[in-house]
Amino acid sequence: MKGKIEVNQNTENKDSNNNHHHHHSHNQQHSRHEHSHEEKHTHHEHSHPEKQNQSEHSHNHTHHSHAEHKDQSHHNHHAHHGHMIEDFKRRFWISLIVTIPILFLSPMIQMFLNVDWRFPYDSYILFGLASFVFFYGGWPFLTGARDELRQKQPGMMTLIALAIVVAYVYSVMATFGLTEGDFYWELATLIDIMLLGHWIEMKSIMGASRALEELVQLMPSEAHLLKDNGEIIDIQIKELKEGDLVLVKPGEKLPVDGKITDGNSTIDESMLTGESVPIEKGVGDQAIGGSINGEGSLTIRVEKTGESTYLSQVINLVKEAQETKSKTQDLSNRAAKWLFYLAVGAGIVTLVIWLLLGYPFSFALERMVTVMIISCPHALGLAAPLVVAVSTAISAKKGLLIRNRAHFENARNITGVVFDKTGTLTKGEFGVTNLLTENGFTDEQVLQLAASLESKSQHPIADGIVKEAHTRNLKLSHVHDFKSLTGKGLEGIIAGRHIMVVSPGYVKNENIQFNQSHFNEWSSEGKTVVFVLVNRSLVGMIALADIIRESAKIAIHKLKDMGIKSYMLTGDNQKVANYVAKQLDMDDVIAEVLPHQKSEKIEGLQKEGLKIAMTGDGVNDAPALVKADLGIAVGAGTDVAIESADVILVNSNPEDVVNIVKLSKATYKKMIQNLWWAAGYNIIAIPLAAGVLYNAGIVLSPALGAVLMSLSTIIVAINAKTLKI
Template sequence: MSEHHNHSHDHHHRKEDDHNGHHDHGNHHDHMVEDFKKRFWISILITIPILILSPMIQMLINVDWRFSFDMYILFGLSTVIFFYGGWPFITGAKDELAGKNPGMMTLIALAIVVAYVYSSFAVFGLEGNNFFWELATLIDIMLLGHWIEMRSVMGASRALEELVKLMPSEAHLIDSDGNIRDVSLEKVEHGDRVLVKPGEKVPGDGEIVEGKSAIDESMLTGESVPVDKEKGNEVIGGSINGEGSLTIKVQKTGGDTYLSQVITLVKEAQESKSKTQDLSNRAAKWLFYLALGSGVTTFIVWLALGYSLSFAMERMVTVMVISCPHALGLAAPLVIAVSTAISARKGLLIRNRTNFEGARKIDAIVFDKTGTLTEGQFGVTNVDVSEGWDEAGVLTLATSVETQSEHPIAKGIVREGEKRELSIKSIKDFESITGKGLKANIEGKEIMVVSPGYMKDEGIRYNESSFKEWSNEGKTVVFVLVHHELAGMIALADIVRETAKAAIQELKGMGIESIMLTGDNRQVANYVAERLGIDQTYAEVLPHQKSDKIIEIQQSGKKVAMTGDGVNDAPALAKADLGIAIGTGTDVAIETADVVLVKSNPQDVVNLIKLSQGTYRKMIQNLWWAAGYNIIAIPLAAGIFFNADIVLSPAVGAVLMSLSTVIVAINAKLLKID
């Protein structure tokens, strides 16, 4: 009956948990951390009198504080610590054994149960020393370890809460009459206009419609220098406004904002369990069998050699207590905690830990070109002027005309004009000639910015060798005419990212091949590939063919990572062994990737692979430190060098164990990427 009742109670709980979702999960975790912390401190307090009462400790410090019934008090205190401090491990072991999968908890439980039972018998008549002080210190160390481990996991969830706090709770809403009133953030809707005063946080993702200021986005993008923003620029919710006042038109609120998406990603990353962490559980499983096997063998061998039952028992207990290396429980979690912190600081959001840990095996990286290796926007690369003209004059006319157009080429020319701080002239009679270009009147002169097609149709002559050279590099060329005469020609191309070249060189040094995959035409692709030193280029690839190309590269026996930012990259990102999305990319790309780079910096791809290699290396080192301690300690505890008078006392065993735990913790902290 009671079993049935428990079962239904558990079922009810689970439903409630599902209903309350993440929030409940967070609280539950908080509660567990607090619980371990409380158990640890109370156990430490009880340990002090246990140490004072223990005959073995008194012997060590050469005192005699024995009195009648002192062993019963010692037994009482140890019973409290066993059931109170040891309870999480005993219940954990029960769950592991029920699942026929002994691991960390079973190993710890074995050690404390053996120590407790043996020592209790020693108090009530069995000949031999009691291990109560060993039991107490073991429980203390284990509780401490689990508390640290859970805190490191919590540290990552704390990062989430810190992210949530980045959002302000109120916004200054501007109504249709221009009046300002303060409303809570939930009331702000898409399309609303809000005022952001100097020093305040931006309440949501949006576009500046009035004002200019420098905005600190470091918490969100890792960009350390405040970014100058003005009318027409986008701002991210949660970033901090500098000196100026801004009016913002809100485009995304609530769960759609960049910040909320980051929070969701971090949450997913935490919930995807690490593969290497399972590695430490597997190690614990083997150590459990080893402890049991060695203990029993030790017992039988000493009895067979004619030693007393109590001596054989003491050796067996020492072996079983010692073979529980606490360092093992910390080996993986500490490295994961450090690696998660580094990745967040470097602007790498890990969504899928298993694939991230596999990144160390990558031997080919496929880059999408536009927006990843290049900035995804046109920039002026060359200007060629006719006699009597200079670059500034030609660009001033072109910029003045192009300010009226929304075309990417127009924007590229205007950006160049702004960069050179050219003064824009006022224009009249602006008109767009479909497929040919633009026309306007500046200071009584007819100015045109036209395409090569128009020049051909009108038979106007221009420098054909320059034109040919630029076209072969995949650049777009426009011509500036004044009263139908050529003043100059301007070449534009998608700007290559400065950081891309260094990243590709570094990948080469690591023995990783760089491949470019783009829908753009072959000339443009080859020009970019040449500038960057890319090994292999696939151009004019249609969106649905991108994932096929990934499969093709995988079939040649390579482990492939794909880096992209667009909707068309999503299937390829999902197909690759490691999908890396650029943070400025589309939501779809981000949703399908294993890792998101907050800054659109190809250098971060290198950092990512280095971090994956470093994380794995540290975990393996730590597992060796933890298990290696056992390889030495178990034979010593079993008394293999007994004849040479070398027997590992439980006290030395405990010190060794603490030492291996400290080494593992320090080793994890040393993880870094240059």
């Protein structure tokens, strides 16, 4: 799939900051929300013809360039949605005001209040006011029902429409003397409550879907293009081409993804990565479009435009994730449809039974109307989507990008986690682990000399030594006559002395004596050893190894507490693997595995009856990620690994594996609770509305039924909001 996260390319250079990560998450949250909102509408699509168009509308624009996306789809989508919220709000308030005289004119309400305000022709005024509420307030439900029936997908709107039409027709007949007693006040209050419910529901959805729009607005629309002759012109971002040079002034937003070719500055990437501290960047560093430039001026060479930018990829990824429907959601959508059939069936049965028992038609009809109102499965339609929206918002904040919802929902059953070693349990960068000094030199002196020399080199080992010197606040010295000896090491003159940092091979060739036992011990643990010579005599040995992530230790400990086993899967030799596993206290080590054998090893564990989550970051991990019950890609990994995964850890933090399992468990629990709240309410309310306890004097009126129904919707919404890990 084009533009599926090329995160790694933006991120490799930043692996050390490990922050690009929340970026994804951030957007994800946004766009996912937008979807949950759209998803919900597909459920109620029919409910409002406009809604459906709007839903299609936003989909049509999914694959346009960023700018278009921003200008068209989002603008219309939100303007339209906002307009609909206003429409429901207006209909609600106007209907509510008209309902007040309806209540006072209704004979039944007067009876309750023990007053008599009857006057000639009052029933016609009542008829007029109620007709207004029916046509004006009830219009969205009537048109919604028409659309649902056209699509042969009866649902919520059809149910509400059925109830209000039956109530209205029956009451009109009463006004003109064809039946006894009217339902006008129940009709008006029912419409008011339904309008209020829809207005609240749409408002909450709108709140959730604004996030993606904000995300798209992160990108500025213009850039300062630097021409070859030094002239600066302002052009639209969509006109930029790869390789163009763009000037970013202090305080401006970066218009594109690219490499800094000139200037130094601090860049605030918090909107994208969640990293609160601005990062210092200079020539050669990667910059992400949408982040905010600090004090300095920067020149950036454009590397990615339009659909291939980091931001666009995140949005696409999120869209794709939203389109994988969750299993529990499908369950609730199916339940809503069956509830409609149940409601119609129960309504007809109620009517027939009361008539057979010899009760008047008006009474039987009232029971039938009540049953149909009660059955409206508003809460059910919201049960799963609201939980999905909340859980994706949480996962996004935590830097977990969910690509496959069904697999994520099953993560609650995981019993074993397999970790790839390099880059997942370890940082994939060298750090100094041991120092041995000779000839009266101190650790600091040896490290200071080695780091001064290594600071001239680009090698990963050099980075490790220089970093250690910085950590210990050592001042580096000036080096003269620096030379890199291919395959052997480095040499140079510092303060008049000849300094060398060389490999074990060089020391052996020159027959220089060194501490063999330490050297052998360190080598067996998979460490790299370098030797420091001053005027050709040995003054120290420095051992470096791939640094173990502190977070990996914590993660494995937490998994143990949850009863989940942890395994290390690596191509490294058994000794090195055992050394790392021992430090991490892992359950088992599978070492010296060739890339193509990784998925076989996963299969082996599955055959033992374990539900396996696999965490990896390399091309060789991809088949294993697909084979596992849950594939987790570490964000700084390769495209292929990310393509194959179900969940992506934006922060390359092994602790997030624990968060996935916890969030999956919590999400599932909330969904099931919500489905029970929504459907369970109907199980109790329908028989009450049908009049099962009529002899005991308990009868549910249509208005009370509507109040209870709205209440169950509110409970479901509040319950979803309380989801946390």
